[in-house]
Amino acid sequence: MTQTSTILAASQGAAWRLSRGEEVSIVNTHGSQVVDTWALAAEDPSEHSAMEHTRSKNSTIFLDEGLAVMSSKRRPMLTLVADTTPGRHDTLLCPCSAEIYAELGQPAGHRSCTGNFHEAIGALGLSLGFTPASLNLFMQVPLESDGRVRREPPASRPGDSVRLRAEMDLILVLSACPQDVTPINGAECRPRDVELLFHGVPA
Numbered sequence: 001m002t003q004t005s006t007i008l009a010a011s012q013g014a015a016w017r018l019s020r021g022e023e024v025s026i027v028n029t030h031g032s033q034v035v036d037t038w039a040l041a042a043e044d045p046s047e048h049s050a051m052e053h054t055r056s057k058n059s060t061i062f063l064d065e066g067l068a069v070m071s072s073k074r075r076p077m078l079t080l081v082a083d084t085t086p087g088r089h090d091t092l093l094c095p096c097s098a099e100i101y102a103e104l105g106q107p108a109g110h111r112s113c114t115g116n117f118h119e120a121i122g123a124l125g126l127s128l129g130f131t132p133a134s135l136n137l138f139m140q141v142p143l144e145s146d147g148r149v150r151r152e153p154p155a156s157r158p159g160d161s162v163r164l165r166a167e168m169d170l171i172l173v174l175s176a177c178p179q180d181v182t183p184i185n186g187a188e189c190r191p192r193d194v195e196l197l198f199h200g201v202p203a
């Protein structure tokens, strides 16, 4: 099995074409970086990862080991095959966007996961007229019994990783979240690089 490594730079996004069976590890090098994650079906990129179908199929609001991200056509896209983190991964909250940074008083042009998504698929010659909800890897959003959610820094530690397997030919889109106003990427409010290991398709 071939294996290649690359760095997803802090606050940046990127997209890759994965074949069915291919796996990728996302290593949280510094421990507290949230990674917004999407998938688009290769044969029809309008079929996208859909958190509402993911929660419905799995009967949980978190993505835990062994569970799959489902598509807008309710097909499995990415299975979380391994996870060294102590926490769960958020499916509830939207990717950060220009509008959110405006709410936070930031100047126009602040990078966002939404912007990273469209920039990354654009680099592959694709476009989508909306932004699908993201799977927010490493993001810690506990649910209270009264339905309120809290936003806490990731519980992951440096070197923790998750491993995803493509269940169809797809386009994987990742954004190393640029959020530097709230502590969702850690108490230092400092976006960080993450490392990606692509494992290829087993022979």
Ligand SMILES: [Zn+2]
Binding pocket: 036, 095, 096, 097, 112, 113, 114, 176, 177, 178, 179
């Ligand atoms: Zn973000």
